[in-house]
Each structure stands twice: as structure tokens, then as C-alpha cells.
Amino acid sequence: MRAIGIMHWGGPEVLSVVELPDPAPGPGEVLVRVRAAAVNPTDTALRSGARAERLRDVPAPHVPGMDAAGEVVSFGPDVLTDLRVGQQVMAIVVPHGARGAYAELVAVPAASVVPVPAGAGLAEAATLPMNGLTARMALDQLSLRPGQTLGVTGAAGALGGYAVELAKVDGLRVVADAAPRDAGLLGDLGADVVVPRGPDVAQRMREAVPGGVDGLVDAAVQNDTVAGAVRDGGQVATVRGYEADAGRGVRFRPVWVREYARRHDQLDRLRQLAEEGRLTLRVARTYRAEEAADAHRALEAGGVRGRLVLEW
Numbered sequence: 001m002r003a004i005g006i007m008h009w010g011g012p013e014v015l016s017v018v019e020l021p022d023p024a025p026g027p028g029e030v031l032v033r034v035r036a037a038a039v040n041p042t043d044t045a046l047r048s049g050a051r052a053e054r055l056r057d058v059p060a061p062h063v064p065g066m067d068a069a070g071e072v073v074s075f076g077p078d079v080l081t082d083l084r085v086g087q088q089v090m091a092i093v094v095p096h097g098a099r100g101a102y103a104e105l106v107a108v109p110a111a112s113v114v115p116v117p118a119g120a121g122l123a124e125a126a127t128l129p130m131n132g133l134t135a136r137m138a139l140d141q142l143s144l145r146p147g148q149t150l151g152v153t154g155a156a157g158a159l160g161g162y163a164v165e166l167a168k169v170d171g172l173r174v175v176a177d178a179a180p181r182d183a184g185l186l187g188d189l190g191a192d193v194v195v196p197r198g199p200d201v202a203q204r205m206r207e208a209v210p211g212g213v214d215g216l217v218d219a220a221v222q223n224d225t226v227a228g229a230v231r232d233g234g235q236v237a238t239v240r241g242y243e244a245d246a247g248r249g250v251r252f253r254p255v256w257v258r259e260y261a262r263r264h265d266q267l268d269r270l271r272q273l274a275e276e277g278r279l280t281l282r283v284a285r286t287y288r289a290e291e292a293a294d295a296h297r298a299l300e301a302g303g304v305r306g307r308l309v310l311e312w
Helices: 041-048 129-142 158-169 180-189 201-208 223-229 264-275 289-301
Strands: 002-006 015-019 029-039 067-075 088-092 105-109 113-115 149-153 173-178 193-196 213-218 230-238 251-254 283-288 307-311
Touching: 002 289, 015 289, 029 088, 029 289, 041 289, 067 105, 067 129, 088 105, 088 129, 113 264, 129 158, 129 213, 129 230, 129 251, 129 264, 149 158, 149 223, 158 173, 158 180, 158 213, 158 264, 173 180, 173 201, 180 193, 193 201, 201 223, 213 223, 223 230, 283 289, 289 307
Parallel strands: 149 173, 149 213, 173 193, 213 230, 230 251, 283 307
Antiparallel strands: 002 015, 029 067, 029 105, 029 307, 067 088, 088 113
């Protein structure tokens, strides 16, 4: 099969088409022919060498990608599933040995695969699994009650947008940040209050909620600079492993989406919400798989609203 691989760490130019053996589904796994794979910051981090030490004993090529959509090809032994061969599905892919979703075929646990939301295309479906589960896990860690207030940074991005919409499903009041051009988008996603984004976002949120928000999803990865937005004893969900003592009893809670990769119930709930129109699947642009370097450049340039998607 073809895949987009990394032979050595570096800029987008290190991404290239490589030939790899077709994977075979193991016990409890589903083999998926990938038609669309979303491009995420975790992919650019892998490519740049941010995980080089962790992968020092894993031979190249390293294949990025944690989101896939395509069709079921076959099943490994002992698979209990209602899926059928040829069915369109979406999956969260946890790269084992750095073999991710930027490939024509992936073998993934059946618990990580659900049908594509009815009415959605494969590119749209590829934007949901990893980002949607990350947002869901962040909200679950914060454990807010209906009526409480959630802050969301990076709210116009894919992760932030899903956090806003899932928070509204949970009955929360949402204070989100946005550039002026994205204020309307955040209103459409359901944010109750939109404040200007930037390094002073904590101050802006405090002005909107003088006592501080009850919890915050930091999709913009601003880390300690957003602690001031949170009330005493509140929590911040972080997505790059950030932890610190912010004082005032404010706790940082790292979110590791791998822990939700086999939460079939949660992934299927995301599918249902998308079908009901309560989650918005946003594709910023599609690229041919061999144009992965261009997609990485676009993502790192910033300003992407929704997800960039590679198509085979």
C-alpha cells in the first residue's frame, strides 16, 4: 500500500509517498480502506521531531494521522460488531509503531470504528473522531454541571468548535474567544458570549464572568496564561500535557485522547450528534494525499477554520 511517511524529522518537505506492506487485521480489529485522513497539530508535531526520543527505537518511515474515514475491507478474528464489509466508517487511529492514518489501509480496534454520520461525506467524517473525542474527554474531566460556565480558547478551530457544541449539549453556558471575523461563527456554534482572542483572553473572560468561569478547555494551548479566567478551585483541560500549580486551587488537567480511543460508546454518540445537526463537521480544504506537505504548511501558517483533509 501507499502511505505518507517521514524518513527523518523536519519541515513539511520531509513528507513523501512510501510503499509499505498491507496491514492485516489482528484479533478484534477492522481493516479500513482510508479515503480521507484529517491533518491535525499532533501530525505536525510528529513530523517536526517532537516525539523523536520516544520513537528512537521505531524504524522509519513514520506515518502520521489519527483520523480516518473510508470503507470496511475485512475483519480480524474475534470481532464483535454490526459493521459490514464495504460500509463507510470513521475511526480514531492511535499510531502503533508510528503507523497512522495517512495510509491507504489501516487496521484498528473495532471499538475505535463507527459508521459515518448519515448525510456526511468521508472528508467531513474524517474531521470528527480524534477532535470530537478530545473535546468529549476534556469536558468529562472538568465534570461541570448544567448551568455552569465553560471557557473555550481556540474556539474557532476544530477542537474548540466541538468543545463549544458539546458543552451546549451538556447544558453549559459557554464563553469563547474569537477573532472579529469569527465572532459570527462562534455564535452559530452556540457560544453565549464571545470575547476577543489574544494574550489577554483571561482578562476578557473575567470581564464577561467576574467570578471566573467554572472550567476551561484550552484548545489554543495558552497554558498558564489562561488560569486567570478560572474561578478559585476551577479546572483547565489542556491538550499538550501541560501541568502546573496555578494557585487559588486551580488545577490543570491534561487530556490524552488515546485513553478514549476505544470508547465506542462516546464515538458513536458523536456520530449521532452529527446526524442530529448538533455537531458541525467543518472541512477547511481537501488535498490529494501526495500534497500532504502543502497541507502541513497551511496548517502551520494558522488561520485554518475546520480541518484540512488528505484524500486518497
